[in-house]
Amino acid sequence: xxxxxxxxxxxxxxxxxxxxxxxxxxxxxxxxxxxxxxxxxxxxxxxxxxxxxxxxxxxxxxxxxxxxxxxxxxxxxxxxxxxxxxxxxxxxxxxxxxxxxxxxxxxxxxxxxxxxxxxxxxxxxxxxxxxxxxxxxxxxxxx
Numbered sequence: 839x840x841x842x843x844x845x846x847x848x849x850x851x852x853x854x855x856x857x858x859x860x861x862x863x864x865x866x867x868x869x870x871x872x873x874x875x876x877x878x879x880x881x882x883x884x885x886x887x888x889x890x891x892x893x894x895x896x897x898x899x900x901x902x903x904x905x906x907x908x909x910x911x912x913x914x915x916x917x918x919x920x921x922x923x924x925x926x927x928x929x930x931x932x933x934x935x936x937x938x939x940x941x942x943x944x945x946x947x948x949x950x951x952x953x954x955x956x957x958x959x960x961x962x963x964x965x966x967x968x969x970x971x972x973x974x975x976x977x978x979x980x981x
Contacts, residue, residue: 923966931956
């Protein structure tokens with residue numbers, strides 16, 4: 839199931855990217871809408887959480903996520919036209935790694951089924967950015 843969701847999301851989101859997308863707001867909206875369509879078809883719904891930022895190549899940041907126990911959580915990252923590789927790693931409240939997507943792509947997807955309510959964290963890493971800084975956004979979906 840995970841492999842089919844990841845493959846479908848990557849293909850759909852790549853197809854949505856305009857060749858010369860320089861307007862971040864428009865690109866972000868289009869890509870997050872496409873992700874929403876894909877995950878809605880899989881029984882997920884978008885939560886209000888959307889985290890945005892900008893990082894230079896090689897830089898990362900850690901974001902705290904308050905998550906409740908139960909359900910399936912998916913975090914989907916997207917980035918601007920100057921970014922070619924964005925990575926996500928998800929950690930539980932104790933700091934243990936739950937899932938990571940460090941593939942060479944610009945649409946990372948991490949998934950988990952939280953066993954307990956707590957403050958989880960996500961590390962966002964800008965692995966490849968042609969023109970620093972590159973902008974990114976991460977949307978959370980739950981089922």
